[in-house]
Amino acid sequence: MAEVKLLGVSLSPFSRRVEWALKIKGVEYEFVEQDLQNKSSLLLESNPIHKKIPVLIHNGKPICESMIIVEYIDETFEGPSILPKDPYDRAIARFWAKFFDEKCLPVLGKTWFGQGEESEKAKEEASELIKILDNELKDKKFFVGDKIGFADMAANLVTYWLGIIEEASGNVLVTSEKFPNFCAWKDNYSNCSQVKEHLPPRDAILAHFKARFQAAADATAPK
Amino acid sequence: MAEELKLHRTWSSPFGLRIVWALHIKGIEYDAIFEDLSQKSPELLQYNPIHKKIPVLVHKGKPICESLVILEYIDETWKEAPLLPQDPYEKAMARFWAKFGEEKLLPSIWSVFTGQGEEKKEALGLAVQNLELLEEQLKEKFFGGEKIGYLDLVFGWLAYLLDVFEEVIDLKLFDAGKFPLLSAWMKNFYDAPEIKEHWPPRDKLVTKFQVLHEKYQTANPPK
Numbered sequence: 001m002a003e004v005k006l007l008g009v010s011l012s013p014f015s016r017r018v019e020w021a022l023k024i025k026g027v028e029y030e031f032v033e034q035d036l037q038n039k040s041s042l043l044l045e046s047n048p049i050h051k052k053i054p055v056l057i058h059n060g061k062p063i064c065e066s067m068i069i070v071e072y073i074d075e076t077f078e079g080p081s082i083l084p085k086d087p088y089d090r091a092i093a094r095f096w097a098k099f100f101d102e103k104c105l106p107v108l109g110k111t112w113f114g115q116g117e118e119s120e121k122a123k124e125e126a127s128e129l130i131k132i133l134d135n136e137l138k139d140k141k142f143f144v145g146d147k148i149g150f151a152d153m154a155a156n157l158v159t160y161w162l163g164i165i166e167e168a169s170g171n172v173l174v175t176s177e178k179f180p181n182f183c184a185w186k187d188n189y190s191n192c193s194q195v196k197e198h199l200p201p202r203d204a205i206l207a208h209f210k211a212r213f214q215a216a217a218d219a220t221a222p223k
Numbered sequence: 224m225a226e227e228l229k230l231h232r233t234w235s236s237p238f239g240l241r242i243v244w245a246l247h248i249k250g251i252e253y254d255a256i257f258e259d260l261s262q263k264s265p266e267l268l269q270y271n272p273i274h275k276k277i278p279v280l281v282h283k284g285k286p287i288c289e290s291l292v293i294l295e296y297i298d299e300t301w302k303e304a305p306l307l308p309q310d311p312y313e314k315a316m317a318r319f320w321a322k323f324g325e326e327k328l329l330p331s332i333w334s335v336f337t338g339q340g341e342e343k344k345e346a347l348g349l350a351v352q353n354l355e356l357l358e359e360q361l362k363e364k365f366f367g368g369e370k371i372g373y374l375d376l377v378f379g380w381l382a383y384l385l386d387v388f389e390e391v392i393d394l395k396l397f398d399a400g401k402f403p404l405l406s407a408w409m410k411n412f413y414d415a416p417e418i419k420e421h422w423p424p425r426d427k428l429v430t431k432f433q434v435l436h437e438k439y440q441t442a443n444p445p446k
Contacts, residue, residue: 063315065322075311087299091287098289132273
């Protein structure tokens, strides 16, 4: 029985955050693909509160919430560090990870799946948020230090996935003219071998989001 | 030295209080700067340009923002009287429940405070469910064990604000009979020496929240 099991969805950026952390530490694990339309009893037992992926199960004990899992992996396994050593740098990394998860992601979600005015307002807000990131990343290769870390991983959705989602939705928010530093960071990130070799297939993500946008459009189409 | 450490806070904010308590528990001296949020100081805007919020801890001129990030920074910088558990799994659990507190429990209780009619009833149901989940987590005197820890500081606001909200909205949110463990915890936390000298004056709090409640009532009259 695998000591380390990851309940995840291979297309999901949240799942990939954890996989990246495990790979960086060289931890062997069993990946168990979840069907979110038909949640397994293992998932429901392991994450009864949120019933979401990813869930890491280590020695039979479940840990939930992707960035909490990443910190757990950093603290438990030997290998290159994911968070910096210095407490101030760690605070900066955590600050930006939080900024992504709590500010950027909900607003981006509304730009893609919000209706009418809500979506338009969200697009303005999203632009402001990406401008903040763009300012922060001026003269910086990654969020903290010169190697990929915790905050960059928290932002993974806005790297590889964002471009694909924008293609699927037909709505482009992020261009290198508007956000040059952010786009440079995205390229640095995507070219890192630890990341590049472990991304889900582009077509599969494109198909997934096209289907979601179609379903949303069908749901709101006039009868 | 006190001049190396500054805390920007307000007289009443529970987020600021978390840091006050943490610094007290660790025996750390600092200068407190009380902000008026209707007239934010230039220093606050400089130190927290993104969120423009308190608390902000400024250590040797470097700002740290977001109360949970600050708590971890304090714990990693001053090692005496640790706030977070040492064991990585227990630490992950503490972070999980802190996230639950911020993202589920607090908003559900706030929705009861600000809501009207049907919306308020639904919010109350959800808030009670969330409190039940928290009740199940209490295994010892405090969330941190025999002594106050990180999670107690995160949930500390319950021990003084719940009853103020109840008075202002004239609604029993928290039935002590249904939550014997949480009830006992609230009393123990409220009376703990490192905590109790910092409580904001209750009458001032009631006035503040009465004003806020009226604002919500007039902004969103019941349909």
